Amino acid sequence: MKQLRASQARRELCRYAASFYHRGWMPGTSGNLSIKVADRPITLAITPSSVDKGGLTPRDIFLVTAAGATRHGRASTRPSAETAIHLALYEAFPTCGAVFHVHTVHSTLVATRHVRRGVVTAKGLEMLKGFQTLAPRATPEIPIFPNIDNLDDFARSIKRHTRRLANVPGFLIAHHGMTAWGRDAQEAEKHLELLEFLCHYLWEMGDPARGSVRTGSCTGRAGTVSARLCGGRARPSSAATIGHAGADRAVPAGRPPSRG
Numbered sequence: 001m002k003q004l005r006a007s008q009a010r011r012e013l014c015r016y017a018a019s020f021y022h023r024g025w026m027p028g029t030s031g032n033l034s035i036k037v038a039d040r041p042i043t044l045a046i047t048p049s050s051v052d053k054g055g056l057t058p059r060d061i062f063l064v065t066a067a068g069a070t071r072h073g074r075a076s077t078r079p080s081a082e083t084a085i086h087l088a089l090y091e092a093f094p095t096c097g098a099v100f101h102v103h104t105v106h107s108t109l110v111a112t113r114h115v116r117r118g119v120v121t122a123k124g125l126e127m128l129k130g131f132q133t134l135a136p137r138a139t140p141e142i143p144i145f146p147n148i149d150n151l152d153d154f155a156r157s158i159k160r161h162t163r164r165l166a167n168v169p170g171f172l173i174a175h176h177g178m179t180a181w182g183r184d185a186q187e188a189e190k191h192l193e194l195l196e197f198l199c200h201y202l203w204e205m206g207d208p209a210r211g212s213v214r215t216g217s218c219t220g221r222a223g224t225v226s227a228r229l230c231g232g233r234a235r236p237s238s239a240a241t242i243g244h245a246g247a248d249r250a251v252p253a254g255r256p257p258s259r260g
């Protein structure tokens with residue numbers, strides 16, 4: 001994918017932020033979006049923290065590197081506090097060109113309901129074919145991270161869980177929302193839409209634990225909707241981010257979550 005120039009990326013981020021805001025996906029100044037504009041060093045255009053995402057202008061967008069250097073952006077604001085999470089994803093997946101994090105109602109509901117299972121999926125759901133990173137007929141398993149408030153550890157956790165995260169370009173965060181990425185902004189948007197469709201579908205389908213749909217298990221039995229259960233504990237842990245509407249903080253965990 002051809003990288004955008006910084007000026008193009010800043011305009012694109014404003015456009016996507018406005019779109020997501022008007023869909024109700026970035027309420028209350030929440031969420032953060034980035035587009036990679038250079039590889040050496042990795043340089044991102046990223047939205048500001050604690051600023052309404054419905055009316056951003058290119059001047060609001062920061063350019064940052066892993067070294068913390070920043071350019072542009074307004075003096076009264078700062079880059080998303082979750083910049084480290086974005087950088088970790090770009091470092092883990094060299095083909096990643098855009099990372100979008102939003103707070104949708106259905107992703108929050110589903111992640112919160114299934115966080116103890118650590119992963120959620122929907123076998124045979126046609127929409128999931130949109131995840132082109134999957135092998136033919138593979139069933140995507142979307143990781144769910146607890147909403148742990150530990151920003152510094154989160155970026156390291158992303159690297160530890162690179163293999164797990166490679167299954168599907170996105171993850172859910174309990175009590176919080178979801179993050180997706182792609183080779184460019186258009187693909188990252190598509191992956192967000194697929195995850196949101198999945199979460200809306202699962203929520204409308206009902207709670208597998210109540211019997212409205214059959215559930216799978218660690219032994220491999222699978223139903224229409226499955227949530228992996230391994231001894232009642234969450235899968236390899238992970239971590240999650242942010243947690244508030246307004247102050248985008250992020251944090252992951254590397255060990256089994258202390259809560260969730």
Ligand SMILES: [Zn+2]
Pocket residue numbers: 030031101102103176177241242243244248
């Ligand atoms: Zn968030």
